[in-house]
Amino acid sequence: MTxxxxxxxxxxEIATEAGELARRRRGEGVSIAAxxxxxxxxxxxxxxxxxxxxxxxxxxARPEDGxxxxxxxxxxxxxxxxxxxxxIDGTVNYAFGMPSYAVSIAAVEGSVHPGEWRALAGVVHxxxxxxxxxxxxxxxxxxxxxxxxxxxxTPAGAxxxxxxxxxxxxHAGDLExxxxxxxxxxxxxxIGAASLDLAFVAAGRLDGYFxxxxxxxxxxAGRLLVDEAGGRTGWFEPDEHGRALTIVAGPxxxxxxxxxxxx
Ligand code: IPD
Ligand code: CA
Numbered sequence: 001m002t003x004x005x006x007x008x009x010x011x012x013e014i015a016t017e018a019g020e021l022a023r024r025r026r027g028e029g030v031s032i033a034a035x036x037x038x039x040x041x042x043x044x045x046x047x048x049x050x051x052x053x054x055x056x057x058x059x060x061a062r063p064e065d066g067x068x069x070x071x072x073x074x075x076x077x078x079x080x081x082x083x084x085x086x087x088i089d090g091t092v093n094y095a096f097g098m099p100s101y102a103v104s105i106a107a108v109e110g111s112v113h114p115g116e117w118r119a120l121a122g123v124v125h126x127x128x129x130x131x132x133x134x135x136x137x138x139x140x141x142x143x144x145x146x147x148x149x150x151x152x153x154t155p156a157g158a159x160x161x162x163x164x165x166x167x168x169x170x171h172a173g174d175l176e177x178x179x180x181x182x183x184x185x186x187x188x189x190x191i192g193a194a195s196l197d198l199a200f201v202a203a204g205r206l207d208g209y210f211x212x213x214x215x216x217x218x219x220x221a222g223r224l225l226v227d228e229a230g231g232r233t234g235w236f237e238p239d240e241h242g243r244a245l246t247i248v249a250g251p252x253x254x255x256x257x258x259x260x261x262x263x
Pocket of ligand 2 (some may be wrong): 047070086087088089090091
């Protein structure tokens with residue numbers, strides 16, 4: 001049987017190669033390939049090329065596993081393991097020349113529904129930041145050789161990240177929720193890449209993070225990082241716009257966020 005650490009090693013090697021490709025393509029200039037859910041929700045040629053590379057490498061290394069990628073869809077497997085991949089998370093940052101983008105690769109067992117899978121391994125590799133966050137189930141979360149831990153107390157208020165997504169019709173409601181959260185906050189961050197929001201909570205760089213509308217590939221690797229760093233992670237069923245809610249933080253702040261967001 002394959003161990004989570006073996007899956008972690010595969011994810012790490014492929015994410016590193018994929019990150020080099022993304023970074024090289026960024027240096028050559030970005031071309032927008034299409035818009036997706038809204039005109040602001042873009043995909044670049046590099047997203048597609050990087051996902052194709054990851055898919056190809058995984059097919060060579062793990063031909064019996066399933067695959068679910070943001071850009072190229074899904075394929076079933078026979079092993080019970082599925083790879084969930086965001087080739088470039090933070091595509092808008094990438095297109096605008098901001099360094100906060102990441103390759104996110106996770107291996108999960110069971111369903112590909114975030115409320116049901118068991119995450120086995122996850123890597124969030126940010127090539128322009130020169131940082132690779134990684135975790136295997138039961139083995140902790142790591143940045144290089146540093147073991148990660150979430151923050152536990154926020155006496156001066158919490159540094160909280162969130163995201164607003166690409167659909168303007170949901171922004172007013174999200175800002176209203178944010179106003180309810182503000183009494184907990186020392187300040188707010190909007191990083192623009194959910195995988196990095198999650199990795200930064202795992203690393204104690206953020207105290208907490210919440211967002212509606214994340215997809216499996218945005219969070220599969222990052223949520224394992226938070227779990228393995230001692231945090232709490234919640235996935236709540238979709239609102240009237242079909243957007244599930246993700247909340248992650250240390251245990252104390254998690255509960256405070258949950259109450260303020262959901263009432
Ligand atoms: C997006 C980013 C962003 C979040 C969006 C995601 P993408 O992913 O993670 O921070 O607010 O909901 O879709 O499109 O850059 O891969
Ligand atoms: Ca993406």
